[in-house]
Amino acid sequence: MNAFTAALADGAVVAERNLIKIKRLPDLLVFTTVQPVMFVLLFAYVFGGAIDVPGVDYREFLMAGIFVQTVAFGSTITGTGLADDLQKGIIDRFRSLPMSRAAVLVGRTTSDLVNNLIVVVVMSACGLLVGWRIREDVLSAAAGFALLLLFSYALSWISATIGLAVRSVEVVNNASFLWVFPLTFLSNAFVPLEGYAPWLRPVAEWNPVTAVIAAVRDFFGNVPPPGTPGLPPPSDAWPLQHPVIASLGWIALILAVFVPLAIRQYRRAATR
């Protein structure tokens, strides 16, 4: 077995272990899904009337943003899960076994991907109930969901790096808010980019979350038809001209940086 297949084989064993936990502790999943459902309802009914996006129903505009925000928050359980395993000495046990050094991380990020998939399914059902519709074909919809999950997978590796660095569940929770909140709010998730102050707008335009949301909106067809009266001129920022390429680029970049960083952190975390 080479290093890569060993990481996958051992990672599958670790992922299976984590998934059993989801099954045994259903409350965990309930709470991770209640929050996004609450967001869908609050935004749909509280802001739904106040924020006007020309040419498209605000609830439809909103869904992609909430989807991305939800998977971003969902990815933070990677860090808390790893910190928990570190605190309980389970990482030490894993590290004393002749298994792949990457397996714990591969397994954890994979089981968290499954967790996020379940959350996305629940949210989609909730969205459909409040009037959200996918206006493109099945293939395009599948591409939208795939991009969403791929992005969450990349964010899981950021969370893993943080979780292994701070080593405490409580601190990971607090630290997660520090990066996920600005990342998801400084975007086109809840308000169109045109509403941003000129100095802040480039930040939002180059935010990876913005690119992913724009791409997912396109895939789901939740965008105003071109030529809608009152539509502001489209952003000419490069990531918004090519949202899919920009999203994939961001995902590749995040993985290229944080996969090695997390693995290094894993080796170091346990050698202290």
Add this chain to the structure above:
Amino acid sequence: MSPPVGTSPYRADVTSNAIWAEGLVKTYGSRRGSVRALDGLDLAVPEGSVLGLLGPNGAGKTTAVRVLTTLLRPDSGAASVLGHDVLREPGAVRRIIGLSGQYAAVDEHLTGNENLVMVGRLYHLGRRRSTQRATELLARFDLEDAADRTVKTYSGGMRRRLDLAGALVAQPRVLLLDEPTTGLDPRSRIGLWDVIAELVREGTTLLLTSQYLEEVDKLADTVAVVDHGRIIAGGTSDELKRQVGGERLELSVASAAELEAARDLLAAVGDAEPSVDVAARQLVVPVTDGSRALVEAVRRADADGVTLQDVALRRPTLDDVFLTLTGRGAEDGEADAVAPPAQRERPAARAGR
């Protein structure tokens, strides 16, 4: 003739010893300065034998185990397990060792069976063989009835047994147990001792750390006493016992004025000069025939008019070992190398040594 524990073994011992370490140093940095967890630790455990690493909290026992199990890189020094260098061939070392740590590293949300099958699969035994091994081990550790319950419902003793079972999944030739019975009630402790003794009879090489003299006495062939990251004494447990002496007779008196008289009467019944803890008004002396010495001490106290608040006969503890070897009690500090030596006052009274 003392085995090569605590002395510097020759390079040739790398191959003749199942566990070998020389000059291990590990320093932890902290805001208040650095702490030397290991300060030139040497170890040699011949194949098939049991070494008990005895020492208080913070002596460096766990750090030593972590180095030997590839979890920690020492700052300097070398170590090997069955001839495999822990730094250069960590993978080979992991394949042949079993580790059970101070805290049972089992997953609470999995059943006992699932925990062991997972470990087996991570040893690459394959799913079928792993399941088979799990069943064998659960039976052996008396966990059959609890096999399909989540570990959350297990008692402390059951968790430790499961953790130990996890260390044995791949039938390791070398086993490292870090304080396997700390925190267990006496009954679970004795149960675990039986299991460990059986493994040893089957020829497993074992390195065991403990804070209990009784535990290493029961399980180990050779004992090494660790203090401040180095071995301060070593030998067979009989040799250590001979050095430390047998039972202890402990007296406490009502007033400090009576300490002198109590010391004299203890000196008469004991094997050595009594040690006096002035603050606690307590005196201790090693004795040979415990009950005879006890009766004699009480009789003399009565005759001399010394008011005894408490009289007790007890087995020697880690503290007694340290008192004998270093002239001070075992420190229970958090590896703080610059802490004042002994918290307890142990004044004079040992002039005869």
